Amino acid sequence: MTTLHAGTAPAELLRPVEAERAFRDPFEPSKRSRATAWVALFALLAAFPIVFSNPAVTSIGVFTMMFLVAAIGWNIFSGYSGYVSIGHAVYYGFGQYAVALLIEHWHVTPGASELAIIPLGGIVAAAVAVPVGLILLRVRKHTFIVLTIAAMFIFQLLAFNFAGFTGGSAGTNVVSPPWTGTVFNLPFYYIGLGAAILALLVSWGIRRSKYGLGLLAIRDDEDRAKGLGIRVTRAKLIAYVASAFFVGIAGGLYATFVGAVYPQFAFDPTYDLAIAVMVFVGGLGTLPGPVLGALVLAPIQQYFYIQFGASTLYLIIYGILFIVILLTLPAGVVPSISDRYRSWMASRQRRREEATPTVGGAMPVTVPAGPVGIDDGGAR
Amino acid sequence: MNLLEVDEVTKAYGGIQALAGCSMTFEEGKINGLIGPNGSGKTTLFNVMTGYERADSGSVHVAGTDVTAASPDQVFSLGVGRTFQLTRIFPRLTVVENLHVASQRDGGWMSEFSRWSSPSEKVRSKEVLDFVGLTRLAAEKAGNLSYGQQKLLEFACIMIARPKAMLLDEPAGGVNPSLLLHLGGRIKALNEEEGTTFVIVEHDMEFVMGLCDKVSVMHQGRCLCAGEPETVRSDPAVLEAYLGTDMREVAR
Ligand SMILES: Nc1ncnc2c1ncn2[C@@H]1O[C@H](COP(=O)(O)OP(=O)(O)O)[C@@H](O)[C@H]1O
């Protein structure tokens, strides 16, 4: 008969460990170097249209910013919660129509005051996302995907059929600002960049908050998350609405920049494919993933669109790329690279430790190079 | 005082009567064992008690509060945490992140948007990780842990919320002997230092008999008998339920 007492655990299991080191991921770049990288990236983006002022290039830049905002926004919901939406074009559409119609109905003078309407595109999209989200989020992940696309088509049909309000298939036009030449694209570009920075700050804030941790827990095991006291419905809805807001901003930007809104381009079924590919390629559910994905893929997509727009060839390329990425790097580029980097660092450290025996305390940090610790005797 | 009370609970899955009028009480501050052959309804009882399943009839009370129709988060907020027969951790979160999912969710609306890794919370999670001996793996993805380590992590995830009661479903399953000894020590320590009540479903008789103050035996969805380990071990009905297995043999 064995009696158990608090102190019966083998001493080896309770070996004291340095507190601080345990909580830091030894292979993660420091806070400062990460912040520097972000600042450098956005400084480059800010300088871009000044260096490359050709309107054909800055126009691609504006579209890239639209995708950047939308991809970061989309990732806040779909990336963190694991609920993949392929119907966020609903909010792209609402953003476009809200801005176009408000400009029309309020007789907004073409120019800077039109741009001031763009945030309303986000707000209207977010407002629509509350009831729509409450309905769609009643179902779990796979069914949810199907419902999102269904909702998207419902709204597209509504936009076609409420012609008195939306202009139907003839679309709605926005009178372009009276700017000319190389500066025309700049305000749109910088509004997009500003919105992207805001989206990124929100995404970052969520990722490090208790709330965001709850979203990630929902992604991994929703029932368990609920069982640990997370209000799952509320958490999902908040993220859904936040992501709709940023996609709505992208829509508003599109409406004012392109100057025309049509149901099939506003509630565009391929829009979510484009966004999803960008986020998956970059790294679903990571902070830099959508940024990387959008900055690399949006210009390529835009270029293909300009070259072969009518043939929708770019969609075929996109579809193939999506499949290739899912098969080869299912976690996306950013997580895969960081995994490789970690294991490379770990093995390098191991080799260094083996080469220099730890005598005299002159050794630098010694960190376990993998899941070591309590051995369970091969139970797994 | 009885912290957990189950009264005449029934639960059927199609033709299978998983719980058939099960009544049981678990006293506050005690380490309770819950044993019984496979399929006798132990896991189902846990599910009903913690809101993961709804009883067909009967009632469940936690410290006097009726939780028969409560949801898992409501039961959890009453201070009843549980683990699962098949471990449920969040595989793509790190070990520390796993801990913080459960910790301190009572600060109201705004606190939700504060950092999960505040210094005070770090101290607490360090304490808990030290307690279960997983500190070295803090920054590792939970899915990379071995099964036994995941069992410990799941235990720690509940523990960090300082529940009044912890319901452990086969904590020793797939865990090697030295780790099991460690786990038993942790349970005993928590019970003595924090007064945590335990209900432990376990097939390892040595583990159960050595650890528990009281043992309840389930058979075919009912409570067969309950009492001190010594009494239960020699109960003829229990021997019968275990199909003639001599418990004295098993427990020796
Ligand atoms: N979700 C379920 N669906 C159908 N049958 C179930 C379910 N859960 C449990 N059962 C059945 O209920 C009975 C009791 O199961 P369980 O509570 O898991 O037993 P134990 O944990 O004591 O081994 C078993 O016959 C099992 O097959």
Ligand SMILES: [Mg+2]
């Ligand atoms: Mg069971």
